[in-house]
Amino acid sequence: MKSEKTNSFDPVIEKIFGEKVTCSNDFTKRTIERISMEDQQQVDLKIDEILKYYPIETSTGFSEKTLRLIRLENNYNKKIIPLFKNLVGLTAIAAAIVFAFISVKKINEPILTEKFSASNKYNSLNSIPTIQVRNKYVVAQNNVDDVNKLPVMTDIFLMAEGLLDAQILLQDENIGTLAIVTD
Amino acid sequence: MQVEIKDLKKEHDEQLMQKAGIGDEAAIEEIINRWKNPLINFFYRSLRSFEQSEDLTQTVFIRLYRAAPNYVPKAKFSTYLFQIARHLLINEYRRSVRKPLTICDPLEFTTTPANLNNDLRIKEIEELFSNALDELPETQKTALLLYKQQELSYKEISDTMDASESAVKTWIFRARQNLKEALKDIL
Numbered sequence: 071m072k073s074e075k076t077n078s079f080d081p082v083i084e085k086i087f088g089e090k091v092t093c094s095n096d097f098t099k100r101t102i103e104r105i106s107m108e109d110q111q112q113v114d115l116k117i118d119e120i121l122k123y124y125p126i127e128t129s130t131g132f133s134e135k136t137l138r139l140i141r142l143e144n145n146y147n148k149k150i151i152p153l154f155k156n157l158v159g160l161t162a163i164a165a166a167i168v169f170a171f172i173s174v175k176k177i178n179e180p181i182l183t184e185k186f187s188a189s190n191k192y193n194s195l196n197s198i199p200t201i202q203v204r205n206k207y208v209v210a211q212n213n214v215d216d217v218n219k220l221p222v223m224t225d226i227f228l229m230a231e232g233l234l235d236a237q238i239l240l241q242d243e244n245i246g247t248l249a250i251v252t253d
Numbered sequence: 254m255q256v257e258i259k260d261l262k263k264e265h266d267e268q269l270m271q272k273a274g275i276g277d278e279a280a281i282e283e284i285i286n287r288w289k290n291p292l293i294n295f296f297y298r299s300l301r302s303f304e305q306s307e308d309l310t311q312t313v314f315i316r317l318y319r320a321a322p323n324y325v326p327k328a329k330f331s332t333y334l335f336q337i338a339r340h341l342l343i344n345e346y347r348r349s350v351r352k353p354l355t356i357c358d359p360l361e362f363t364t365t366p367a368n369l370n371n372d373l374r375i376k377e378i379e380e381l382f383s384n385a386l387d388e389l390p391e392t393q394k395t396a397l398l399l400y401k402q403q404e405l406s407y408k409e410i411s412d413t414m415d416a417s418e419s420a421v422k423t424w425i426f427r428a429r430q431n432l433k434e435a436l437k438d439i440l
Contacts, residue, residue, distance in 0.1 A: 113433050113440045121401040124294040126303055128310065135284045136311050140281060140318050246378050 259306055266330035274321035281321070285314050291327075292338060293401055298398055299391075300349075301383055309341050332409045339395055339413060346391060379437055385435035393428035398419050 094100075261269065261283040272280035292313055294305035316337050324333075386394055392414070399405045399413060401423075411418045433440075 084258070089275055113436070114429065117429065117432050117436070118401050120378070121298075121398065124290055125379065126293060126297050126306070128289045128293050128307055132289055132307065132311070133282060136285055136289075136314050137278065138358045139311065139315060141278075143315065144276075145320075 254331065260320055266334075267326040270317075270321055270324045270326070270330065273318060274324055281314070281318050284317065288334060291313075292334070295335070295338060295398055295402060298383075298386060298402065299394060300345065301387065305345065309338070309345060312341055313337050328412055329405075331403065331405060331407055332412045335399060335403065335413045336403070342395070343391065381436060382432075385432050388435065389428050389431055392416075392420075393424045393431065396424035397428040397432075400425050 264272075264280075264283075266284060266287070269280040269284050273284065284388075289310055292310040293306045297303065298310045300306055300309075300398045313334065317334065323374055389397070395414060396410055399410045400407070405413065407421050410421045414421065416424075
């Protein structure tokens, strides 16, 4: 659509063309907008220019230093980590051997057996009440008249597991003596 | 050896990465030489510390080397590279919140910056520009730097920043508006 013409004219345009011309009403407004837009584009370009400019560069020998670090890491991965893994493996094996040795030693602990054996009262299993725990017995001293009165001590039952020989577990003046013997 | 280096120069980053993955040191060296300056300047525009920027650039290459054996070229290499860089940058921001950074003037470094110009006007513009850039949120700043400084496409930036393309466009637009506003007196 053709814009509305007026009798007003722009002196600059008149100077250029040497005659009076008429401009649309919004000519000045559009020109200012265009200048402003071009200004904005100029600002954009300046911002882009600054952004594209690299103000710094890496220090001398940066690549070599980085490669050296990479090589170090490479060596670490190739040599130290397997060595460390071996050490961990060896330590685990050593720990397992020590643990097994301690366990065997504990199992064959003679002192507890001797304590039990020292008392003549417990020579016969028939004369004392017993509670079977799997293939082991918790043995109570005669002065406990009813085996059901024995406190059910989970710990004792748990301790019964894995014992190979008789062992005194508890000595109490009210309860009596509890011991375990293998079936 | 010379022939080998010349050959590497012709190769794409993706091919170099695959070579680095099987332990080719010359390939990783070529990648370092290609990308060290874009990376340090990317970090520098965000952190304004030469030393931190160089440290982070070095870390990117070490991470890149570690990742090389498992590298699958799904996207453009620069997308992959700047993904690593951005993660490091975000970590650095978090760290610097706990321990404020010391801001250094690049012209005070003993190393020689590229195209060193003593013109005070340039220095002033650079200073004001850095300050204005500093004020931008991380997303706006990173998107703008990747777009203009590193010349990544919107798609590549959206992959790098794990965001939609429209979000990237919005960040870049807002970053520009904010910069223009901050720099209106000098540009």
